[in-house]
Amino acid sequence: MIITSLKVKDFGIFYGSQQLSLGPGLYVIHGRNGRGKTTLLNAIRWSLYGHYIDRQRRPVAPVVMLNRQARREGTNGFSVELRLQEGSDQFLIRRSQVLSGAGVPPSQLYIEHNGYPLTAGERERVVTQLLSERVSRFFLFDGEQLQNYELLLSQEETTSQMIKQGIEEILGLPVLDNALFDLAAVRTELNRRLARQARATQQLQQVGMRAEQAQSELDSKQADIAGLLEQQREQERIIRERDDFLQQYESSLEQMKNLEALDAKVVDLRTQRDQLREERADHLHHVWRDILAAAVEPKVRDLQQRLERSEQARAAQAAREQVQRSLLEGRCVVCGRDLDADHESHLSEELDRLPEVTEGEARPDPEAVTQLAQLSRIINTGHAEAVIRLDRSLAEIGSEELARKQEAAQLRQALQNLPENEVTHAQRERDQAQQRLGRLLVAIEEAEREKGGIEDRLRRAQDEIRRSGAGGGQQNHLSRSIDLTDDLHRVFDLAKGNFRDDLRIAVETTATEVFKQLTNEPNYSRLAINDSYGLQIIDANDQVVVGRSAGQEQVVALALIAALNRNATRRGPVMMDTPFGRLDPTHRTNILRFLSHMAEQVFLLVHGGEVTDEDLCVIRASINEHFELRRDDTDRTTIIIRSDQ
């Protein structure tokens, strides 16, 4: 299937009516960020499925889809029209949306098949047949999300299961599922006929009634189980949707926890600060005395020195007087001995050595003594040092508090758009659905066990009927039909397993071939597929490569998508939006060269920073058309054909 025409009218950034005429081959659509590359991809999604999600995985409201310039001019609707070619069949798919003052009515889907309009019931079925939403992620994909494919395959069971089902749908496995389903229905009908026929036979009336009763119970039990499975799917859907919703806020929820911790830290720091301020105030009450002590210290030192000098003068004066009196009296005034010539000579020398002291020098200064006594009471008590220490701690805590507050303010700013109530609501709904799912799984297990018991009873009754041979030729014919149905069921069941294994091998082989063309790492030998179609890189030593980069994830995902397209029973156009964001130049060139082999029709939506004109030189020959998204103003982009072709 290819897209032969895409027409957008007042959709997103595309003002008025704009149309691309297309055919098989490679199309490059160039545009800077915000010019509408992703909008083109979303226009196709919307036209097919009536909705799409943004990169934050939020559903986009119709009111946001209308071009702003058109809205200002009073336009109240927009539309997207696709023309598709599937073999010799032509399809026209047009979806339009009217926005009225009273609200947003559902969008209108119109489909023509080979020029004939389809009924409402046929429209959704045709879309599913052409490109079901479940498999669309492998055809219309956002390069930014590419690395998620591998993650999805290894994630929780429900998501992984969904992807796996999508992949198997592309590969055609539902054909065998349908066959098995039909065979089971045939078997049930044959059972019913066999029981009915037995009941009509006098000899087998009782056992026939038992068989009919068991069949009726089985039908009822199967209906119960179908209802439970439906409920299980519904709960899984709720869980998946809530998870998708919550996933976009995962980092916000983490940030909220950080914010709470930050707020608690700020409160703690504030308490510490208040305590330190209190302590500092206690010390500040006394700090004037320490300042005073520092101020008077030189004076105290001076007074002490003065009084010391005065005392020394008095001591010197007393010594002089003793020597003078001893010399005068001819005997020592201290010990009372008479002085000989040597003693006198020695005392005379001593007298010369002792300084002469004036009256004033030797007189005690009572004022200085008093002042020293008063000032000596003013001593440093350590309060000022305590204030300095506490003030430093306060400054450190203040800085930390400020930093935490700023951090909290930034977080608060980042979280201001978090719809807290909706998030809490979604979390509660998810938890409730999880609980219901748990109960349902138990109920399904129980119902399956009961169903097994009923089937045993039915089988015993049927065996009894068939062994008796009382029903004659018609009964024998029914028995043979039942045996044949059972054999066919076994064959198809076996075929399904074999087919799935073959498909996995085919996907693995093709993905490996593509991967080898795309990767620039010679040490990688192949890709290995798991039951969920997840792909691992195997190196030359047959070891799994762990810790793959985002670029490698992207290359592996592209290899998987290419392999699915090549092995698919139904093929569609591939539209890649910004697929080179994480790739180095070699990978980029390899992928560009590979693009035209990826599908019958490939659209490459890129910006200049991602793929340059030089890059495109290597594939210029295979480009069918090169479009550019030209910015007219902030609300308008025009699609033009580039003249470099």
Place this chain on the structure above:
Amino acid sequence: MSPYMTREDRGQLGLSEQGSADREHIKEDLGLKDLQDAYRLGVAVALAKQLPPAPGDVRRTTAYGAGVLDADGSLRASILALRDDHDGRPYALLERLAEAGLRDLAAHLNEGLPIRQYLTALLTQGL
């Protein structure tokens, strides 16, 4: 009345309007529990930094009794020991010194500078 107070000296110690504002600001900024702490701090600062006294010819409102503020006479003794411009009236000078000290400290805090910086300078200047 303090035994150190002379008859002619001031018995009531006050502050000008500016001085009162400085005292309030310091009390708030530092979280002081008592305005008297700020007043004493002002006097000690002026003595330590040898600040010139604030003008005496301004109207001052009464704030504290000298005997209460300087119960042990330390401030008076310090003025008598360190200043020779007290003219025998140390409390009259104390009042003007308190004002000058409060102004100086308030100016420091007004610049957003920390008290520890101020105290460190005061405590080390005599070394």
